[in-house]
Amino acid sequence: MDEIVERLSAIAILHYERRSHQTHVPTQEEVLCIQEIATQVFRPPTSDASSQPEPPLLLAPSAAFREFEELVWGLNRNMDVYEKHDLLDKAMDEIPIQELHEKAEQLSAQSHKNHSSLAFEDALAEPLVQWFKHTYMRWINSFPCPICSGPTTVIGATPPTPEERVGRANRVELHKCQTPNCGGLHRFPRYNDPAMLMKTREGRCGEWANLFTLFLRAVGLRARYIWNREDHVWNEYFSPTEQRWVHIDSCEAARDKPTLYERGWGKKMSYIFAFSVEGALDVSRGYTLNWPAMEERRNWVPIDELQRVMQSITSTRRASLSSNQRAHLEAEDRVENARLQRGPDWTPSPEQGRQSGSTEWTHRRGEAG
Numbered sequence: 001m002d003e004i005v006e007r008l009s010a011i012a013i014l015h016y017e018r019r020s021h022q023t024h025v026p027t028q029e030e031v032l033c034i035q036e037i038a039t040q041v042f043r044p045p046t047s048d049a050s051s052q053p054e055p056p057l058l059l060a061p062s063a064a065f066r067e068f069e070e071l072v073w074g075l076n077r078n079m080d081v082y083e084k085h086d087l088l089d090k091a092m093d094e095i096p097i098q099e100l101h102e103k104a105e106q107l108s109a110q111s112h113k114n115h116s117s118l119a120f121e122d123a124l125a126e127p128l129v130q131w132f133k134h135t136y137m138r139w140i141n142s143f144p145c146p147i148c149s150g151p152t153t154v155i156g157a158t159p160p161t162p163e164e165r166v167g168r169a170n171r172v173e174l175h176k177c178q179t180p181n182c183g184g185l186h187r188f189p190r191y192n193d194p195a196m197l198m199k200t201r202e203g204r205c206g207e208w209a210n211l212f213t214l215f216l217r218a219v220g221l222r223a224r225y226i227w228n229r230e231d232h233v234w235n236e237y238f239s240p241t242e243q244r245w246v247h248i249d250s251c252e253a254a255r256d257k258p259t260l261y262e263r264g265w266g267k268k269m270s271y272i273f274a275f276s277v278e279g280a281l282d283v284s285r286g287y288t289l290n291w292p293a294m295e296e297r298r299n300w301v302p303i304d305e306l307q308r309v310m311q312s313i314t315s316t317r318r319a320s321l322s323s324n325q326r327a328h329l330e331a332e333d334r335v336e337n338a339r340l341q342r343g344p345d346w347t348p349s350p351e352q353g354r355q356s357g358s359t360e361w362t363h364r365r366g367e368a369g
């Protein structure tokens with residue numbers, strides 16, 4: 001029996017390592033606990049217990065895996081918001097579409113002259129992102145004091161009020177006046193509802209990428225919301241002419257610069273996920289010129305489990321499509337996967353440090369390049 005317990009323990013430990021963390025080695029205490037479970041599982045049946053089923057040898061998913069799964073399914077659910085007709089109509093009321101179309105046509109015509117031939121959709125994404133950053137949105141570093149107009153500093157977060165919850169704020173930043181004895185306090189609700197964001201037109205990358213997803217959809221482009229584990233979000237749109245997803249960052253008014261974060265900001269990234277109404281994909285490899293180094297940093301969840309969850313999101317998303325539509329998307333997936341294996345297209349050129357956010361804030365985040 002001891003030998004069987006030992007073999008069962010070994011299997012359980014292997015299983016435990018796979019389920020919990022790729023690089024996690026169980027502690028002595030965890031090994032003893034697993035051996036204890038194995039002993040109980042192998043308990044010889046007694047006459048009155050023989051009809052009872054054996055307890056299954058299942059270990060709960062690790063906290064890291066649960067965190068991952070909750071995050072990606074949550075981000076996936078958000079993608080339905082950008083398909084709502086009333087929201088898309090509201091977005092079109094905000095966007096100066098005629099002006100953007102004219103600029104796109106000019107850009108496209110110019111590009112044909114210098115043989116870079118920018119297709120209309122790409123030429124439209126360019127003025128859209130420029131207008132969004134430079135005319136429409138306001139970046140928030142801090143607020144002036146509502147009493148004395150002096151400088152304020154963030155002192156923490158607080159739960160939202162019922163009114164703030166209406167705009168889907170889960171968290172409210174508190175900015176306190178720095179002037180002695182003033183006591184002025186400004187609440188900064190971090191809204192998630194694009195309708196509310198079209199009213200406030202302010203925030204940081206979370207608010208910007210959220211609303212920009214809607215604006216990309218509103219002008220007729222297929223859009224993705226891109227989530228990075230190192231605290232940044234941006235977008236991608238599908239270029240029908242180039243038949244690929246193109247990086248676009250509204251905070252930086254940057255288009256098709258996938259190496260911006262790694263080379264420009266000096267960011268050491270690990271996981272980058274793409275979400276659209278057509279599914280979810282791990283696109284990390286498309287944003288690094290040094291995959292082996294990125295791979296070293298990827299110890300959050302085992303890769304096979306990660307891919308299984310992303311695939312299950314994609315299958316769920318595509319379940320209602322026709323077999324033709326599904327086959328078309330699967331063909332696109334194959335091209336994209338091959339592209340991701342190669343990494344981003346890159347030609348040496350000086351890349352900019354971070355433009356959005358104050359110098360102090362950017363340095364604190366280690367994103368100044």
Ligand SMILES: [Zn+2]
Pocket residue numbers: 145146147148149150177178179182183184
């Ligand atoms: Zn004040």
